[in-house]
Amino acid sequence: MTRRTHAALAAAIAAALTLGLGACTSTGGSKDDANQGGVTTEGNGIIGGTPVKGGTLNILSNVDFDQLDPTRNWTMPVMDFGVRTLYRTLTTFKAAPGAEGLKIEPDLATDLGQSSDGGKTWTFKLKDGLKYEDGTPIVADDIKYNVERSYSPELPGGPDYARTYLVAPADYKGPLGGQRLGKESIETPDEKTIVFHLQRPVAEFGYTVTLPTFSPVPKAKEAGANYSNHPVSSGPYKIESYDRGKRMVLVRNTNWDPKSDTVRKAYPDKIVVDQTLKGTGVAERLITDQGDDQSAISYVDLVPSKISEVLTNPEVKKRLISENAGCTTKLDMNNTKAPFDNAKVRLAMQYAVDKEAFAAAQGGPAFTDVATTYLPPVLTQGAPVDHFLIKPGGDPTKAKALLAEAGFANGFATELVTSTGGKQQAEAIQAALKKVGVEITITTVDPTAVSSITGDKAKQPGLSIGGWCPDYPSAATFLPMIFDGRTIKDKGNQGNVTRFNDPETIADLDRIAAMSDVQQANKAWLELDAKIMDKSPAVPLAWAKKPLLVGSNIAGAFAHPVWAGQLDFAVIGLKTAK
Template sequence: MTRRTHAAIAAAIAAALTLGLGACTSSTDTGDDTGQKGVTTEGNGIIGGTPVKGGTLNILSNVDFDQLDPTRNWTMPVMDVGVRLLYRTLTTFKAAPGSEGLKIEPDLATDLGTPSDGAKTWTFHLKDGLKYEDGTPIVADDIKYNVERSFSAELPGGPDYARRYLNAPEKYAGPLGGERLGKEAIDVPDARTIVFHLKRPVAEFGYTVTLPTFAPVPKAKEAGANYSNHPFSSGPYKIESYDRGKRMVLVRNTYWDEKTDPVRKAYPDKIVVDQTLKGTGIADRLIADQGDDRNAISYVDLVPAKVSDVLTNPDVKKRLISENAGCTTKLDMNNTKAPFDNAKVRLAMQYAVDKEAFQASFGGPAFNDIATTYLPPVLTEGAPVDHFLIKPAGDPEKAKALLAEAGFPNGFSTELITSTGGKQQAEALQAALKKVNVTVTISTVDPTAVSGIVGDKAKQPGLSVGGWCPDYPSAATFLPMIYDGRSIVDKNNYGNLSRFNDPQVNAELDRIAGLSDLQKANQAWLALDAKIMDESPAVPLVWQKKPLLVGSNIAGAYAHPVWAGQIDYAAIGLKSVK
């Protein structure tokens, strides 16, 4: 997306971000952090003013990070941790709330990239003085190496923009087997220059390289699937210890030079992530605000059970951040599995689902808005699109009629898989579908197991609840990722979870991607969203907010519009250090 088009969307997003708790929505802690993208009490949208240097920031969580390997990091809360604390990318988003946070700045690169050949070639030059945590220099080939890693079957789950965009050989399988990309895809003429050659023009490529795929990884530190346990730091912090699922401690990377990094402020001396908390424990501790918890923030959403305790206590309410996450939660139907291979059955599901009940299970309208199309409002010019005009509680009679037309007058049975923390939401769907004679068996598994089951064609059941957040404010980072049938794989299938494959949609995805007029492209994305809604591979459920509590000694806390409403770790710290 060019900066010109981006400014228009930034204004729309800024309007969406002004929604307060009085209006609003709620997000939920489902027990996992699979990536879903307000209100603060201060006029600039920042709690606590400017932080001081020093002290220990505590992050309270109930889950481990699914992936800190920059090649595989593609869930929004974890991306925030990775690209703000541990590694840098060629460009990055400004550390600011609202529309200012949607602007990109040079990070490792000296500028936002130089396009040529009609935006099919992009050249970046690295800054002087860039170093890793051991003092060795960061070179352009390290960025190339990490981009190459994103092609590796051994390292699944990460952003696939490089595979989509680069002029790479069709069967290129990554560098773990010793094969590197040639100059026709990525040229590194010297230690400070990297040139990307693309299959087609990509006017938004300056935004694409904000993704962790475009962080440096030195080949000498390659650890394959274990690299996630200790990514080699190019950012302001390095990992001192990491006991997965329990505790991670970050300390300063003394070789990080703030003169090369205008975005990350690195206020705390140390950051401690506690991943052992359960239930309402995080909210209880932050509401009580005692001892070291005054220096703490929540990594996961405020649970609905604690909403009243927060909103009725002015001293606590002013420590709540709750911005729209810009993501769509949806009920994915496995389009390769009967009866969801029948488009009319899928359409019936649009009418059968009670979105009000689902919204209530997520904490009610204080935490989410009911979703009426796949693209969230931040990608539809700031206003929601209601495609079918179905009542929020659904239309069971219409659903029954459609099921009868589809050959299922007596309904059918299917299975829905969810994490242990998502059972209440699954039960809301189960109850609604029972009204149209659809019997749903709920299977609950550990949060860490969900993606492996849903992403495996042999194991994937008929239904699952998932979501998608744009990687940056463009539908080009949304619809192609979840509805391009050519991206479907039998295992490790993380994007197109409905396994929807329509050749006409695939062709239209390509046509829009090649448009040089981005305003026309934006309108075409809206039309394509409507077409896909008609085929109903999934049911859009809610657009969530991300409510997060912070301690009373926290400063510089705000929700970042790109990091799915998560607190921006680039600028947070403490008010005072004893």
């Protein structure tokens, strides 16, 4: 593949994102209705102008980072935080709102990658003078080592792209036992060159290497599962202290060279993450906006109970950023657990769920749209697709008829697991399913524990509430990740939470992946989305916006389209250093 083809691909994806962003504020109602979500329009969508250098940025949260090991970091907004503050990748996304934020730039690499062998071989050269926080040089083998770590069963939960794309032995188990991949998989002919050999052409591989899997990890600092406590920094900040679940302090990495990094501006001198806040604590502090909280941002979404208080106060509302996250929230059914191993039961759930009530529990139409297919509008050329044409409130009569056909005329009982913050949404599902004879027992757990339950076949109940965000705006990072049966694991199962394993779908995934024409592939992804909807491994529930409050002294804050509407930590800072 030539560089010109790569540029054409980038333009095609950017065009799709532009359409998607345009649709975020046009889902019914007037323009004023659409803006009730608090989408900030100051200047070019950036709050507070350009930050000053210095001061302390405070991040207020109620949850610990689930995983900061770059091999295992595959959740939003942890990925955003990791790749913008602690580690760099071969390429990365531009720090800009809207369609500009989709464009990729070289990061550790000197360019966006050179492909050969019809797009099956990709070569990257590293920039000069790259160093870790301790001054040790970053070399190509460090990136190879981290990619190899993604194969390790001891380090589950990370992106599957390397294992899916790379030529590698079927029984390879990672480097922790001393086994490295050979030249047929990844070559490092010198300290500044890394060559990836893929099983098939991947036109988007320049985007794939934006993921933290493709950041460097020095073998000498390997700590296995404990590496998450202190990943060795290649970015602008390093960890000074980390008391898990309580507080993290980042300070400048003096060995990071801003001349080699065109994206991260590293405005604050220090970043302090407070993870001890509970319930409405984050919102209350940012609404009050006193002292250090004026220089603070929210890491977590604005809770529904505080929405009215924010929207009715003009001074607070102008500090609210709320953009469509480009993600789909789903009711995941464990397809290996009765009665959800019955396709007709799963189809009945499509009609039984009251998505309107679920959306209301998330804050209403100002903060979420009802989802009508798996692919979010950002991946369907900006226009939402309504596959079943079911009313947002559901169709209990149709659901009961389908359950009767499936042999469950009297309903059934099952368990739903969700995070403590998702109880209200779970209760909306519980109430709707009760109308068709399905009794739901809700189990709430700490947010950091959800994936350890839903990802463990032995522990996973019948239902869970989850979601998926594309790693970049291409359905290739969406449908294969959540519906390819070959990715299912007994433990550490991260993407295909439904455990949907359908040979016809797998064949379609491979057929579309082999297409070199982006437009043809986009059409095929839409068709496959419809086919999977008919098999109903999950119920799409909502396309949420991400409402985030910031303090009055914050500058450079905007929602990044790639990071699921999260603030871009690469360029955020303060109006006045404090």
